[in-house]
Amino acid sequence: MINIAILGYGTVGSGVVEVLSTNKDSINKKAGQEINLKYVLDLRDFPGTPIEDIITHDYNEILNDESVHIVAEVMGGIEPAYSFTKAALLKGKSVVTSNKELVAKYGPELLAIAKEKSVNYLFEASVGGGIPIIRPLNQSLTADEIYEITGILNGTTNFVLTKMDKEGRDFDEVLKEAQALGYAEKNPEADIEGRDACRKIAILSSLAFDMHVDFEDIYTEGITKITKKDMAYAKAANKDIKLLATSKKIGNKVYARVAPVMLDDEHPLSHVNGVFNAIFVKGNVIGEIMFYGHGAGKLPTASAIVADVVDAVKHLSKNLMTFWSTKKMELMSIDDVPVSMFILAKTDFYSAAKDSAKKLFGPIKVVEVIESEEEFAFITDVKTEKEIANLIKLYNAEPSIRKIISSIRVEA
Ligand code: HSE
Secondary structure: OEEEEEEOOOHHHHHHHHHHHHOHHHHHHHHOOOEEEEEEEOOOOOOOOOOOOOEEOOHHHHHOOOOEEEEEEOOOOOOOHHHHHHHHHHOOOEEEEOOHHHHHHHHHHHHHHHHHOOOOEEOHHHOOOOOOOHHHHHHHOOOOOEEEEEEEOOHHHHHHHHHHHHHOOOHHHHHHHHHHOOOOOOOOHHHHOOHHHHHHHHHHHHHHHOOEOOHHHOEEOOOOOOOHHHHHHHHHOOEEEEEEEEEEEEOOEEEEEEEEEEEEOOOHHHHOOOOEEEEEEEEOOOEEEEEEEEOOOHHHHHHHHHHHHHHHHHOOOOOOOOOOOOOEOOOOOHHHOEEEEEEEEEEOOHHHHHHHHHHHHOOEEEEOOOOOOOEEEEEEOOEEHHHHHHHHHHHHOOOOEEEEEEEEEEEO
16 A cells, blocks of 8 residues: 655645545556555645545645655645655655646756655646646657647637637636636636746656756747637638647757747647647657647546556656756747748728738738728738848838737748
Protein backbone atom coordinates (compact mmCIF):
# COMPACT_ATOMS: atom_id res chain seq x y z
CA MET A 1 0.00 0.00 0.00
CA ILE A 2 1.20 3.50 -0.78
CA ASN A 3 0.01 6.64 0.98
CA ILE A 4 -0.66 9.83 -0.89
CA ALA A 5 -1.85 13.32 0.04
CA ILE A 6 -3.78 15.93 -1.93
CA LEU A 7 -3.03 19.62 -1.46
CA GLY A 8 -6.21 21.59 -2.15
CA TYR A 9 -9.81 20.37 -2.22
CA GLY A 10 -11.10 22.64 -4.97
CA THR A 11 -12.45 21.59 -8.37
CA VAL A 12 -9.45 19.46 -9.34
CA GLY A 13 -8.76 18.12 -5.82
CA SER A 14 -12.32 16.87 -5.40
CA GLY A 15 -12.08 15.41 -8.92
CA VAL A 16 -8.98 13.45 -7.90
CA VAL A 17 -10.84 12.01 -4.90
CA GLU A 18 -13.73 11.07 -7.19
CA VAL A 19 -11.51 9.40 -9.81
CA LEU A 20 -9.57 7.46 -7.14
CA SER A 21 -12.83 6.13 -5.76
CA THR A 22 -14.69 5.50 -9.06
CA ASN A 23 -11.83 3.56 -10.68
CA LYS A 24 -10.23 2.27 -7.47
CA ASP A 25 -9.72 -1.35 -8.52
CA SER A 26 -8.33 -0.73 -12.00
CA ILE A 27 -6.09 2.11 -10.76
CA ASN A 28 -4.64 -0.07 -7.99
CA LYS A 29 -4.09 -2.87 -10.48
CA LYS A 30 -2.25 -0.58 -12.88
CA ALA A 31 -0.18 0.91 -10.05
CA GLY A 32 0.73 -2.57 -8.83
CA GLN A 33 -0.35 -1.76 -5.28
CA GLU A 34 -3.16 -0.08 -3.35
CA ILE A 35 -3.17 3.72 -3.39
CA ASN A 36 -4.39 5.05 -0.07
CA LEU A 37 -5.47 8.68 0.27
CA LYS A 38 -4.17 9.57 3.73
CA TYR A 39 -4.57 13.36 3.84
CA VAL A 40 -6.33 16.21 2.08
CA LEU A 41 -4.92 19.62 2.91
CA ASP A 42 -7.32 22.55 2.80
CA LEU A 43 -8.13 25.61 4.88
CA ARG A 44 -11.77 24.54 5.07
CA ASP A 45 -13.53 21.60 6.74
CA PHE A 46 -15.80 19.40 4.71
CA PRO A 47 -18.25 17.84 7.19
CA GLY A 48 -20.44 15.10 5.78
CA THR A 49 -18.13 14.41 2.81
CA PRO A 50 -15.99 11.29 2.24
CA ILE A 51 -12.85 13.25 3.18
CA GLU A 52 -14.00 14.74 6.48
CA ASP A 53 -11.78 12.41 8.54
CA ILE A 54 -8.62 12.93 6.50
CA ILE A 55 -8.72 16.71 6.22
CA THR A 56 -5.74 18.49 7.69
CA HIS A 57 -5.03 22.22 7.94
CA ASP A 58 -1.37 21.71 8.73
CA TYR A 59 0.99 20.93 5.86
CA ASN A 60 3.72 19.82 8.28
CA GLU A 61 1.60 16.83 9.21
CA ILE A 62 1.94 15.59 5.61
CA LEU A 63 5.54 16.67 5.20
CA ASN A 64 6.71 14.94 8.36
CA ASP A 65 4.76 11.75 7.75
CA GLU A 66 7.35 9.42 6.26
CA SER A 67 4.68 6.99 5.13
CA VAL A 68 3.43 9.55 2.58
CA HIS A 69 5.37 9.06 -0.67
CA ILE A 70 3.36 11.07 -3.19
CA VAL A 71 1.79 14.50 -2.98
CA ALA A 72 -0.73 15.82 -5.52
CA GLU A 73 -0.48 19.61 -5.56
CA VAL A 74 -3.70 20.97 -7.07
CA MET A 75 -3.83 24.31 -5.26
CA GLY A 76 -2.76 26.51 -8.19
CA GLY A 77 -0.82 29.77 -7.95
CA ILE A 78 2.78 30.27 -6.94
CA GLU A 79 2.64 30.43 -3.16
CA PRO A 80 2.32 28.42 -1.02
CA ALA A 81 2.38 25.80 -3.80
CA TYR A 82 6.06 26.48 -4.59
CA SER A 83 7.26 26.16 -0.97
CA PHE A 84 5.09 23.09 -0.37
CA THR A 85 6.34 21.37 -3.55
CA LYS A 86 9.99 22.14 -2.90
CA ALA A 87 9.73 20.93 0.71
CA ALA A 88 8.04 17.68 -0.36
CA LEU A 89 10.69 16.96 -3.03
CA LEU A 90 13.51 17.72 -0.60
CA LYS A 91 11.92 15.23 1.82
CA GLY A 92 12.06 12.60 -0.94
CA LYS A 93 8.37 12.63 -1.85
CA SER A 94 7.25 12.70 -5.48
CA VAL A 95 4.93 15.52 -6.47
CA VAL A 96 2.33 15.55 -9.26
CA THR A 97 0.60 18.75 -10.25
CA SER A 98 -1.85 20.60 -12.48
CA ASN A 99 -0.26 23.94 -11.60
CA LYS A 100 0.91 25.45 -14.90
CA GLU A 101 1.91 28.75 -13.29
CA LEU A 102 4.31 26.97 -10.98
CA VAL A 103 5.63 24.57 -13.62
CA ALA A 104 6.22 27.40 -16.13
CA LYS A 105 8.08 29.51 -13.56
CA TYR A 106 9.96 26.95 -11.47
CA GLY A 107 9.84 23.77 -13.60
CA PRO A 108 13.60 23.39 -14.20
CA GLU A 109 14.47 24.03 -10.53
CA LEU A 110 11.86 21.58 -9.18
CA LEU A 111 12.84 18.95 -11.76
CA ALA A 112 16.49 19.28 -10.70
CA ILE A 113 15.55 18.69 -7.04
CA ALA A 114 13.44 15.67 -8.02
CA LYS A 115 16.39 14.26 -9.97
CA GLU A 116 18.78 14.87 -7.09
CA LYS A 117 16.43 13.08 -4.68
CA SER A 118 15.61 10.22 -7.11
CA VAL A 119 11.90 11.04 -7.04
CA ASN A 120 9.58 12.60 -9.62
CA TYR A 121 7.95 15.90 -10.40
CA LEU A 122 5.18 15.11 -12.90
CA PHE A 123 2.91 17.68 -14.50
CA GLU A 124 0.81 16.05 -17.24
CA ALA A 125 -2.30 17.89 -15.96
CA SER A 126 -0.68 21.32 -16.29
CA VAL A 127 -1.21 21.49 -20.06
CA GLY A 128 -4.30 20.38 -21.97
CA GLY A 129 -6.21 19.03 -18.93
CA GLY A 130 -6.79 15.34 -19.62
CA ILE A 131 -4.89 15.24 -22.93
CA PRO A 132 -1.61 13.33 -22.77
CA ILE A 133 1.01 15.71 -24.19
CA ILE A 134 3.79 16.04 -21.60
CA ARG A 135 4.47 12.29 -21.56
CA PRO A 136 4.40 12.03 -25.40
CA LEU A 137 6.93 14.88 -25.66
CA ASN A 138 9.14 13.24 -23.03
CA GLN A 139 8.80 9.68 -24.23
CA SER A 140 6.93 8.86 -27.43
CA LEU A 141 8.37 11.63 -29.63
CA THR A 142 12.01 11.40 -28.58
CA ALA A 143 13.03 10.09 -32.02
CA ASP A 144 11.99 13.38 -33.56
CA GLU A 145 13.33 16.89 -33.85
CA ILE A 146 10.20 18.89 -33.09
CA TYR A 147 10.00 22.06 -35.16
CA GLU A 148 6.49 23.31 -34.43
CA ILE A 149 3.89 23.09 -31.69
CA THR A 150 0.61 24.90 -32.19
CA GLY A 151 -2.16 24.42 -29.70
CA ILE A 152 -5.61 25.45 -28.65
CA LEU A 153 -4.57 25.36 -25.01
CA ASN A 154 -7.33 27.23 -23.23
CA GLY A 155 -10.79 25.71 -22.92
CA THR A 156 -12.51 28.87 -21.73
CA THR A 157 -11.49 30.99 -24.71
CA ASN A 158 -12.18 28.19 -27.18
CA PHE A 159 -15.64 27.77 -25.64
CA VAL A 160 -16.25 31.54 -25.89
CA LEU A 161 -15.01 31.82 -29.50
CA THR A 162 -17.00 28.77 -30.60
CA LYS A 163 -20.25 30.11 -29.06
CA MET A 164 -19.67 33.57 -30.55
CA ASP A 165 -19.13 31.96 -33.94
CA LYS A 166 -21.89 29.33 -33.97
CA GLU A 167 -24.55 31.25 -32.04
CA GLY A 168 -23.69 34.84 -33.04
CA ARG A 169 -23.52 35.79 -29.36
CA ASP A 170 -21.57 38.49 -27.54
CA PHE A 171 -18.27 37.94 -25.77
CA ASP A 172 -19.35 39.00 -22.22
CA GLU A 173 -22.46 36.85 -22.17
CA VAL A 174 -20.63 33.70 -23.30
CA LEU A 175 -17.76 34.29 -20.86
CA LYS A 176 -20.25 34.27 -17.95
CA GLU A 177 -21.53 30.90 -19.15
CA ALA A 178 -17.98 29.50 -19.27
CA GLN A 179 -17.36 30.70 -15.70
CA ALA A 180 -20.60 29.13 -14.49
CA LEU A 181 -19.53 25.81 -16.04
CA GLY A 182 -16.27 25.97 -14.05
CA TYR A 183 -13.93 26.21 -17.06
CA ALA A 184 -12.54 29.67 -16.39
CA GLU A 185 -9.81 30.50 -13.91
CA LYS A 186 -10.87 32.31 -10.71
CA ASN A 187 -9.74 35.47 -12.42
CA PRO A 188 -10.91 34.99 -16.03
CA GLU A 189 -8.43 37.60 -17.21
CA ALA A 190 -5.76 34.88 -17.20
CA ASP A 191 -7.87 33.02 -19.77
CA ILE A 192 -9.17 35.82 -21.97
CA GLU A 193 -5.90 37.79 -22.04
CA GLY A 194 -4.02 34.65 -23.13
CA ARG A 195 -1.87 34.35 -20.00
CA ASP A 196 -3.02 30.79 -19.21
CA ALA A 197 -2.21 29.63 -22.77
CA CYS A 198 1.11 31.49 -22.58
CA ARG A 199 2.25 29.47 -19.57
CA LYS A 200 1.19 26.25 -21.25
CA ILE A 201 3.05 26.93 -24.52
CA ALA A 202 6.11 27.96 -22.46
CA ILE A 203 6.04 24.51 -20.81
CA LEU A 204 5.56 22.64 -24.10
CA SER A 205 8.24 24.68 -25.90
CA SER A 206 10.73 24.11 -23.08
CA LEU A 207 10.19 20.35 -23.37
CA ALA A 208 10.20 20.29 -27.17
CA PHE A 209 13.29 22.44 -27.60
CA ASP A 210 15.12 21.34 -24.41
CA MET A 211 15.84 24.89 -23.26
CA HIS A 212 14.00 27.08 -20.79
CA VAL A 213 11.43 29.20 -22.58
CA ASP A 214 10.51 32.01 -20.21
CA PHE A 215 6.77 32.70 -20.43
CA GLU A 216 7.49 36.38 -19.84
CA ASP A 217 9.31 36.52 -23.20
CA ILE A 218 6.34 35.19 -25.16
CA TYR A 219 4.30 37.71 -27.15
CA THR A 220 0.77 37.33 -25.78
CA GLU A 221 -2.51 38.77 -26.99
CA GLY A 222 -5.98 37.71 -25.79
CA ILE A 223 -9.42 37.53 -27.38
CA THR A 224 -11.14 40.52 -25.75
CA LYS A 225 -11.08 42.57 -28.97
CA ILE A 226 -12.67 39.85 -31.13
CA THR A 227 -16.19 40.78 -32.22
CA LYS A 228 -19.18 39.14 -33.89
CA LYS A 229 -18.27 41.16 -36.97
CA ASP A 230 -14.78 39.60 -37.09
CA MET A 231 -16.47 36.19 -36.91
CA ALA A 232 -18.65 37.05 -39.91
CA TYR A 233 -15.63 38.16 -41.96
CA ALA A 234 -13.70 35.04 -40.97
CA LYS A 235 -16.61 32.92 -42.17
CA ALA A 236 -16.70 34.82 -45.50
CA ALA A 237 -13.01 33.95 -45.96
CA ASN A 238 -13.62 30.25 -45.05
CA LYS A 239 -11.75 30.65 -41.79
CA ASP A 240 -12.31 30.25 -38.05
CA ILE A 241 -10.91 32.45 -35.32
CA LYS A 242 -9.00 30.50 -32.67
CA LEU A 243 -6.70 31.53 -29.84
CA LEU A 244 -3.52 29.77 -30.94
CA ALA A 245 -0.44 29.26 -28.82
CA THR A 246 2.46 28.60 -31.16
CA SER A 247 6.15 27.97 -31.03
CA LYS A 248 8.00 27.39 -34.24
CA LYS A 249 11.58 26.91 -35.37
CA ILE A 250 12.72 29.06 -38.28
CA GLY A 251 16.26 28.07 -39.19
CA ASN A 252 18.01 27.87 -35.83
CA LYS A 253 15.73 30.41 -34.17
CA VAL A 254 12.44 29.86 -32.34
CA TYR A 255 9.52 32.19 -31.99
CA ALA A 256 6.61 31.81 -29.61
CA ARG A 257 3.32 33.65 -29.68
CA VAL A 258 -0.19 33.53 -28.22
CA ALA A 259 -2.78 35.39 -30.27
CA PRO A 260 -6.18 35.04 -31.92
CA VAL A 261 -5.65 33.77 -35.44
CA MET A 262 -7.88 33.31 -38.49
CA LEU A 263 -7.28 29.69 -39.35
CA ASP A 264 -8.14 28.10 -42.66
CA ASP A 265 -11.15 25.81 -42.21
CA GLU A 266 -9.14 22.94 -43.74
CA HIS A 267 -6.67 23.06 -40.81
CA PRO A 268 -7.32 20.27 -38.25
CA LEU A 269 -7.26 22.79 -35.37
CA SER A 270 -10.15 24.75 -36.88
CA HIS A 271 -12.46 21.83 -36.07
CA VAL A 272 -11.60 21.88 -32.37
CA ASN A 273 -14.64 23.45 -30.77
CA GLY A 274 -16.10 24.26 -27.37
CA VAL A 275 -14.07 23.48 -24.29
CA PHE A 276 -11.93 20.99 -26.22
CA ASN A 277 -8.21 21.59 -26.57
CA ALA A 278 -5.81 20.20 -29.15
CA ILE A 279 -2.10 20.27 -29.71
CA PHE A 280 -0.72 19.98 -33.23
CA VAL A 281 2.92 18.92 -33.35
CA LYS A 282 5.29 18.72 -36.30
CA GLY A 283 8.39 16.54 -36.12
CA ASN A 284 11.01 15.91 -38.78
CA VAL A 285 10.44 12.14 -38.73
CA ILE A 286 6.86 11.60 -37.61
CA GLY A 287 5.41 14.46 -39.66
CA GLU A 288 2.19 15.95 -38.29
CA ILE A 289 0.45 14.60 -35.20
CA MET A 290 -2.45 15.96 -33.18
CA PHE A 291 -3.58 15.36 -29.59
CA TYR A 292 -7.22 16.18 -28.82
CA GLY A 293 -9.46 16.07 -25.78
CA HIS A 294 -10.91 17.86 -22.77
CA GLY A 295 -8.50 20.63 -21.86
CA ALA A 296 -10.29 21.79 -18.73
CA GLY A 297 -12.77 20.62 -16.15
CA LYS A 298 -12.78 18.61 -12.96
CA LEU A 299 -12.62 14.99 -14.11
CA PRO A 300 -10.41 15.28 -17.23
CA THR A 301 -7.78 17.19 -15.23
CA ALA A 302 -8.12 14.73 -12.34
CA SER A 303 -7.63 11.88 -14.81
CA ALA A 304 -4.20 13.27 -15.74
CA ILE A 305 -3.31 13.83 -12.06
CA VAL A 306 -4.21 10.26 -11.11
CA ALA A 307 -2.30 8.86 -14.12
CA ASP A 308 0.76 10.76 -12.87
CA VAL A 309 0.20 9.32 -9.37
CA VAL A 310 0.18 5.84 -10.91
CA ASP A 311 3.43 6.62 -12.78
CA ALA A 312 4.98 7.96 -9.57
CA VAL A 313 3.99 4.75 -7.74
CA LYS A 314 5.55 2.65 -10.51
CA HIS A 315 8.79 4.67 -10.28
CA LEU A 316 9.00 5.26 -6.56
CA SER A 317 12.75 5.68 -6.21
CA LYS A 318 13.62 6.17 -9.84
CA ASN A 319 13.71 9.57 -11.47
CA LEU A 320 12.09 9.64 -14.91
CA MET A 321 14.26 11.85 -17.05
CA THR A 322 12.54 15.02 -18.23
CA PHE A 323 14.20 17.06 -20.96
CA TRP A 324 14.05 20.64 -19.74
CA SER A 325 17.37 22.43 -19.60
CA THR A 326 17.85 25.37 -17.25
CA LYS A 327 19.55 27.22 -20.13
CA LYS A 328 17.31 30.08 -21.18
CA MET A 329 16.24 30.27 -24.80
CA GLU A 330 16.57 33.61 -26.58
CA LEU A 331 13.38 33.81 -28.60
CA MET A 332 13.19 35.52 -31.97
CA SER A 333 11.81 39.06 -31.73
CA ILE A 334 8.10 39.21 -32.61
CA ASP A 335 8.97 42.06 -35.04
CA ASP A 336 10.83 39.60 -37.28
CA VAL A 337 8.14 36.91 -37.35
CA PRO A 338 6.54 36.40 -40.78
CA VAL A 339 2.78 36.81 -40.79
CA SER A 340 -0.14 37.69 -43.01
CA MET A 341 -2.89 39.91 -41.61
CA PHE A 342 -6.63 40.37 -41.95
CA ILE A 343 -7.44 44.08 -41.85
CA LEU A 344 -10.90 45.62 -41.53
CA ALA A 345 -11.36 49.36 -42.02
CA LYS A 346 -14.29 51.76 -41.83
CA THR A 347 -14.48 53.87 -44.96
CA ASP A 348 -16.77 56.24 -46.83
CA PHE A 349 -14.92 55.52 -50.05
CA TYR A 350 -14.82 51.80 -50.73
CA SER A 351 -12.85 51.85 -54.01
CA ALA A 352 -10.36 54.41 -52.75
CA ALA A 353 -9.82 52.26 -49.63
CA LYS A 354 -9.17 49.28 -51.91
CA ASP A 355 -6.73 51.24 -54.11
CA SER A 356 -4.82 52.48 -51.04
CA ALA A 357 -4.59 48.95 -49.67
CA LYS A 358 -3.13 47.68 -52.95
CA LYS A 359 -0.73 50.62 -53.17
CA LEU A 360 0.60 50.09 -49.64
CA PHE A 361 0.39 46.34 -49.07
CA GLY A 362 0.94 44.98 -52.62
CA PRO A 363 -1.10 41.88 -53.50
CA ILE A 364 -4.15 41.55 -51.23
CA LYS A 365 -7.18 39.27 -51.03
CA VAL A 366 -10.44 41.21 -50.58
CA VAL A 367 -12.92 39.74 -48.09
CA GLU A 368 -16.56 40.69 -48.48
CA VAL A 369 -19.65 40.16 -46.38
CA ILE A 370 -23.08 41.42 -47.48
CA GLU A 371 -23.84 45.15 -47.02
CA SER A 372 -20.20 46.03 -46.53
CA GLU A 373 -20.07 49.31 -48.49
CA GLU A 374 -18.94 51.21 -45.41
CA GLU A 375 -16.27 48.69 -44.59
CA PHE A 376 -13.32 47.37 -46.51
CA ALA A 377 -11.61 44.14 -45.48
CA PHE A 378 -8.64 42.30 -46.92
CA ILE A 379 -5.89 39.82 -46.18
CA THR A 380 -2.27 40.79 -46.84
CA ASP A 381 0.58 38.72 -48.20
CA VAL A 382 3.18 37.42 -45.76
CA LYS A 383 5.49 40.11 -44.37
CA THR A 384 7.25 40.60 -41.06
CA GLU A 385 5.19 41.78 -38.07
CA LYS A 386 7.15 45.02 -38.07
CA GLU A 387 6.47 45.73 -41.77
CA ILE A 388 2.78 45.00 -41.31
CA ALA A 389 2.55 47.24 -38.23
CA ASN A 390 4.17 50.12 -40.12
CA LEU A 391 1.88 49.65 -43.12
CA ILE A 392 -1.18 49.57 -40.85
CA LYS A 393 -0.15 52.97 -39.44
CA LEU A 394 0.22 54.39 -42.95
CA TYR A 395 -3.09 52.88 -44.09
CA ASN A 396 -4.90 54.34 -41.08
CA ALA A 397 -3.68 57.80 -42.14
CA GLU A 398 -5.00 57.46 -45.72
CA PRO A 399 -7.79 60.00 -46.50
CA SER A 400 -10.14 57.21 -47.61
CA ILE A 401 -9.93 55.44 -44.24
CA ARG A 402 -12.05 56.52 -41.28
CA LYS A 403 -10.55 53.99 -38.89
CA ILE A 404 -9.04 50.52 -38.84
CA ILE A 405 -11.33 48.48 -36.62
CA SER A 406 -9.68 45.05 -36.67
CA SER A 407 -6.39 43.41 -37.48
CA ILE A 408 -6.09 39.66 -36.94
CA ARG A 409 -3.26 37.34 -37.92
CA VAL A 410 -4.03 34.76 -40.60
CA GLU A 411 -2.66 31.23 -40.84
CA ALA A 412 -3.02 29.02 -43.92
N1 HSE B 1 -8.91 27.91 -17.30
C1 HSE B 1 -8.24 26.87 -17.99
C2 HSE B 1 -8.90 26.67 -19.34
C3 HSE B 1 -8.31 25.62 -17.17
O1 HSE B 1 -9.94 27.28 -19.58
O2 HSE B 1 -8.38 25.96 -20.18
C4 HSE B 1 -7.35 24.56 -17.55
O3 HSE B 1 -6.03 24.98 -17.42
